[in-house]
Amino acid sequence: MAPSALEPVSFYPERDGLALENLSDDIDAVNVLKATLKKENPMLSKSSFDAEKDKTQFRQYEAACDRVKNFYREQHEKQTVAYNLKARNDFRAQTRAEMTVWEAMEKLNTLIDESDPDTSLSQIEHLLQTAEAMRKDGKPRWMQLTGLIHDLGKLLFFYGAEGQWDVVGDTFPVGCGFDKRIIYPDTFAGNPDHDHPIYGTKFGIYSPGCGMDNVMLSWGHDEYLYHIAKAQSTLPKEALAMIRYHSFYPWHSAGAYYELMDEHDHAMLEAVKAFNPYDLYSKSDDVPSVEVLKPYYLELIDEFFPNKVVKW
Ligand SMILES: O[C@H]1[C@H](O)[C@@H](O)[C@H](O)[C@@H](O)[C@H]1O
Ligand SMILES: [Fe+2]
Numbered sequence: 001m002a003p004s005a006l007e008p009v010s011f012y013p014e015r016d017g018l019a020l021e022n023l024s025d026d027i028d029a030v031n032v033l034k035a036t037l038k039k040e041n042p043m044l045s046k047s048s049f050d051a052e053k054d055k056t057q058f059r060q061y062e063a064a065c066d067r068v069k070n071f072y073r074e075q076h077e078k079q080t081v082a083y084n085l086k087a088r089n090d091f092r093a094q095t096r097a098e099m100t101v102w103e104a105m106e107k108l109n110t111l112i113d114e115s116d117p118d119t120s121l122s123q124i125e126h127l128l129q130t131a132e133a134m135r136k137d138g139k140p141r142w143m144q145l146t147g148l149i150h151d152l153g154k155l156l157f158f159y160g161a162e163g164q165w166d167v168v169g170d171t172f173p174v175g176c177g178f179d180k181r182i183i184y185p186d187t188f189a190g191n192p193d194h195d196h197p198i199y200g201t202k203f204g205i206y207s208p209g210c211g212m213d214n215v216m217l218s219w220g221h222d223e224y225l226y227h228i229a230k231a232q233s234t235l236p237k238e239a240l241a242m243i244r245y246h247s248f249y250p251w252h253s254a255g256a257y258y259e260l261m262d263e264h265d266h267a268m269l270e271a272v273k274a275f276n277p278y279d280l281y282s283k284s285d286d287v288p289s290v291e292v293l294k295p296y297y298l299e300l301i302d303e304f305f306p307n308k309v310v311k312w
């Protein structure tokens with residue numbers, strides 16, 4: 001019988017008249033269901049870092065050295081809409097190099113990331129630490145590979161970057177107001193877009209719910225590698241989101257810019273959040289042995305990059 005307009009509709013018709021003492025059984029059932037769901041999606045299961053690490057030891061920007069502070073002042077002053085349009089044009093206009101993923105990891109190894117307060121290890125070691133932590137936690141192979149390559153976009157530094165400010169560091173949208181939850185928010189006062197009549201407003205060139213695919217994130221290693229992986233690998237969309245947004249801390253960790261998201265972005269945010277602990281908290285793990293791990297990862301790379309030689 002259809003419910004009359006005046007009667008409340010029960011969303012749980014089979015539970016109408018449920019006795020209170022059965023409630024704890026229901027809670028157990030929900031917990032079992034949650035565990036089963038997690039098993040089916042190991043990407044989302046908790047990282048082992050949750051119990052092991054003192055997370056307050058990471059990303060301490062107020063206490064950071066001048067190298068880090070100076071880096072962010074420059075990045076925040078120079079990442080403008082005009083620069084971002086130019087960077088994307090330059091990117092599309094050429095292939096910078098052709099080499100395998102492993103060769104790219106070796107090439108990147110000489111870069112010391114000025115924005116990073118948490119590691120003094122080389123890039124190859126950081127990539128292996130990230131991937132190894134995922135492997136130990138039983139994460140899917142595609143996710144391990146994502147961990148292995150996620151910072152390879154820093155190669156940009158060797159191919160016409162203007163410095164490190166357009167390669168590394170946290171990212172944020174350009175073309176709309178800079179959110180206070182970005183680290184060192186006051187340094188945006190020196191950005192020419194800060195007081196722009198459109199770019200300086202809350203939504204700027206965007207509209208509520210427009211979706212992150214339509215948002216221009218500050219140009220750097222995330223955006224660059226995202227385009228390469230999207231075109232040349234068989235990685236799933238969750239992996240591409242992990243790559244594109246892994247430095248977007250104001251979004252995935254501080255909760256800013258949610259008003260720009262569309263429905264698809266909510267699922268992608270979960271993927272990025274599942275990725276983040278491996279990137280950040282593995283930085284204090286033991287130094288991995290490159291030569292010992294190389295055969296395992298060479299095979300993994302081949303699985304997702306059908307053309308061994310990648311166009312960078
Ligand atoms: O300093 C780091 C580093 O540059 C990372 O590669 C980047 O992903 C982080 O967002 C940033 O905080
Ligand atoms: Fe990164």
Ligand SMILES: [Fe+2]
Nearest residue numbers: 126150151279
């Ligand atoms: Fe990283």
